[in-house]
Amino acid sequence: MERELTEAVRLNRQFHRRVAELAGNPVALHALERLWDQIQVSTRRSLHAPDRTALVDDQHRELLAAVTAGDPAAAGAAARQHVLDTSAAARPPEKE
Template structure:
């Protein structure tokens, strides 16, 4: 990898993390000079990072800089619908691979651990930690599906949804229901029940849209 590419990748990753973490608010305008100074980098990799993040749907071009994107209600619903379809697919594929004996026990144990950590954090009222473990749980299912196209698309959708909903995030109104759905999804994957895994994953995502969190 060329040094220029390495710097661009670093700028993209660091800026993405800042946006997803809420350091830059939806609607905020960013300039190359401002971000370059903040990241202590030259403007060239920042310019390339802006272009990449436009493609990722996290920012849009705005004059000589970019603006952090916030999905409106209609676009957010669209994003959740696509996320539901993709998570149903990855849950189904993971269950199929489990039924075929293609998932290592250690990987399945890690998935169980993610679900337990998410539930523990939710019950303890540690919402920020719960959100992180929740995303890790769903991300690991996508990894177990072994479909990199679906995983990459889901990662971009998660980022867009998090950025657009962070300001209104609150603990789930029905934490027991959320945790029960995680356990149901986990059981379906562990037992290789592909159709049940897909249906549970889809319902869970659309319930999340109704909750306005998770």
């Protein structure tokens, strides 16, 4: 499990870096590189849920399709939803 998670995190970084490159957004690319250590922590935490991997895959496909179609509104909406979902999944469970 740990090996698969490490590979998923590596591929996630590669994907997000490539999207920033395709979008021609050097500011986002620089921010991604600068913040990656923090992003990696949330990525590892968020991918522990069994259903998250499929959702992340779907969201990545949606984002990539919007970027390659040249649809910034759809890309922005997909990216925003992905960030919100990842943030929610990365939060530690609330104590009762």
